[in-house]
Amino acid sequence: MVSSRANGELDWLDAENATVPKGEDCGYLKFIKTIDVLVMGRKTYEKVLSFGMWPYGNTSVIVLSSNKIEFQNDLNQNIECSSESPKKLCERLSKEGAKRLYVD
DSSP states (O other): OOOSSTTOOOHHHHHHHTTSOTTOOTTHHHHHTTOSEEEEEHHHHHHHHTTSSOTTTTOEEEEEOSSOOOOOTTSOSOEEEEOOOHHHHHHHHHHTTOOOEEEO
């Protein structure tokens, strides 16, 4: 789920970010470098697209959706869609060598 708001807005996150000193990432960059694959739902993916810039760099991303997704051409090639169950997805990723998943 993208947020705790029923309407999908992230205003609560913006309010919290306002309390963080400018330039402070709270360890995010260090953390994301340790991730093998980031897994998110379709609504989260669509919300991230609304930010204007893809924040995940070369991190492999899997978007869970029961429907096929046509990804934007300007996104890096490390993104795919999956309709697998979480269990099947984890089994597949483990066989492919992924050890650290971040489920957003």
